[in-house]
Amino acid sequence: xxxxxxxxxxxxxxxxxxxxxxxxxxxxxxxxxxxxxxxxxxxxxxxxxxxxxxxxxxxxxxxxxxxxxxxxxxxxxxxxxxxxxxxxxxxxxxxxxxxxxxxxxxxxxxxxxxxxxxxxxxxxxxxxxxxxxxxxxxxxxxxxxxxxxxxxxxxxxxxxxxxxxxxxxxxxxxxxxxxxxxxxxxxxxxxxxxxxxxxxxxxxxxxxxxxxxxxxxxxxxxxxxxxxxxxxxxxxxxxxxxxxxxxxxxxxxxxxxxxxxxxxxxxxxxxxxxxxxxxxxxxxxxxxxxxxxxxxxxxxxxxxxxxxxxxxxxx
Numbered sequence: 001x002x003x004x005x006x007x008x009x010x011x012x013x014x015x016x017x018x019x020x021x022x023x024x025x026x027x028x029x030x031x032x033x034x035x036x037x038x039x040x041x042x043x044x045x046x047x048x049x050x051x052x053x054x055x056x057x058x059x060x061x062x063x064x065x066x067x068x069x070x071x072x073x074x075x076x077x078x079x080x081x082x083x084x085x086x087x088x089x090x091x092x093x094x095x096x097x098x099x100x101x102x103x104x105x106x107x108x109x110x111x112x113x114x115x116x117x118x119x120x121x122x123x124x125x126x127x128x129x130x131x132x133x134x135x136x137x138x139x140x141x142x143x144x145x146x147x148x149x150x151x152x153x154x155x156x157x158x159x160x161x162x163x164x165x166x167x168x169x170x171x172x173x174x175x176x177x178x179x180x181x182x183x184x185x186x187x188x189x190x191x192x193x194x195x196x197x198x199x200x201x202x203x204x205x206x207x208x209x210x211x212x213x214x215x216x217x218x219x220x221x222x223x224x225x226x227x228x229x230x231x232x233x234x235x236x237x238x239x240x241x242x243x244x245x246x247x248x249x250x251x252x253x254x255x256x257x258x259x260x261x262x263x264x265x266x267x268x269x270x271x272x273x274x275x276x277x278x279x280x281x282x283x284x285x286x287x288x289x290x291x292x293x294x295x296x297x298x299x300x301x302x303x304x305x306x307x308x309x310x311x312x313x314x315x
Contacts, residue, residue, distance in 0.1 A: 043097045049090055050185045056087030057170055061132050065156050084125070091182075092121045098181050120177045131169045137206040138165045145209045145229055161210030164196040171200035202236075204228075205261070212267075219256035225279070228259055231267040239273030239290055260295070 012018070032041060059066040060083050063076050071079055095117035096110075103109050142155045142162055149155050155162055167190035175183035183200035191197045196213045198204075201220035207227040210216055215233035218224070222236045238255040257271045260279040265271070268286040277283065278295035287299055 042101045044101065045094050045097045045182055045185065047185055047189070049094055050182060051189060053087050053091050053094065054167060054170065054186055054189065056083050056090075057128075058166055060084050060087065061128065061135065061166065062156060065153070084128075088121050088125055091124070092117045094182055095120050095179050098179055101181070120174075120179060123177055124173055127173050131173060134206055135162075135166055135169055138162060138208050141207040141209040141227065141229070142211075146211060160194040160196060161213045164190050164194045164198060164210065164213065165204075165208060168198045168200065168202070168204065172202070172204075175200040202256075221254045221274075222256035223258040225259060225261035225263070227262050229264045231265065231285075233268045234265050235270045235272070237270065237272050 036042065055066075060080050063071060063079055067076075067079055067083075092114075096113050099113035099116055100110065103113065139152055139155050139162055142159050143149045143152050146155075149159075167186055171183040171186040171190075174180075174186070180200070187198060187200045194213060196210060196216045198216075198218045199220040199222075202218045202222040202224065204218075204222075204224045205226040205228070208224060209229045210231075211229065212232040216230055217235045217237060219237050224236075236257045236259065241255070242250040242253060244250050254274045256274065258274070258276045259265070259271075260277060260281075262280045263277050263283070264281075265277075265283040266285040266287075269283045269289065270287070271277065271283065271289045273290050275290065275292040277289075278293055278297055280295055281293055281297040281299070283289065283293075284298075284300035287301060289299060293299055
């Protein structure tokens with residue numbers, strides 16, 4: 001029986017690392033040549049930087065819950081100034097990188113992109129008080145919509161639907177301002193943490209509550225009204241994808257449902273296509289729905305029929 005190979009100076013040669021590195025370099029170069037103009041290698045946005053940015057923004061929105069444990073009322077404003085200053089400076093750099101990435105002439109446009117990034121971050125920062133007010137309606141909806149909730153603080157700390165919505169509201173604002181890749185990075189990090197998949201393009205009104213949440217999917221062009229409640233494993237998805245003349249998918253077309261105000265959608269329901277769920281409707285669990293329903297509808301699965309036949313009836 002051969003003895004196991006021990007780590008040593010010769011392990012690189014044993015593993016053929018130089019050959020592997022060379023092959024990976026070739027593949028990387030070929031991929032970069034296909035993706036980038038003129039062989040340039042732009043700086044890419046950083047997932048790690050975006051994670052720190054989101055953590056800072058969440059702490060600034062809810063400092064008593066997600067700020068440092070020693071934070072006091074007297075020093076909260078100072079904490080917000082420091083946190084927002086550092087976080088928004090970092091966000092400006094990430095926005096500038098995204099603008100460079102999608103530019104035809106990143107080198108010549110670097111200063112212009114930096115100016116554009118500053119304007120985007122300025123508008124984003126100005127939106128934060130409004131986002132906090134909007135999120136408070138989501139938190140109250142969760143508290144009043146779940147008999148298990150003992151306090152608003154419990155909802156903020158513990159509810160995955162609220163965690164997902166905090167991040168969605170931030171991502172959606174960046175999406176509207178044109179930083180769509182950064183918005184997707186935030187959304188996917190939230191998806192990994194909560195198992196709730198909300199595209200940052202989705203438009204969601206106030207007082208939105210996702211109960212439990214695991215497996216919820218909300219597509220890019222979904223429009224959700226006020227005071228809507230979803231349960232776990234609900235899908236607001238596309239029914240089909242249109243193709244252009246060249247065979248590629250047509251992008252940016254409305255293809256997800258519109259859910260009007262005061263709708264409740266129970267666990268496992270699948271709602272597909274650009275259809276409308278009318279105001280005040282209730283969609284039952286595990287329903288598969290591909291057509292619009294009027295306001296006040298109550299849609300459930302078909303009940304099993306049980307009939308008996310006598311004297312040859314039914315033949």
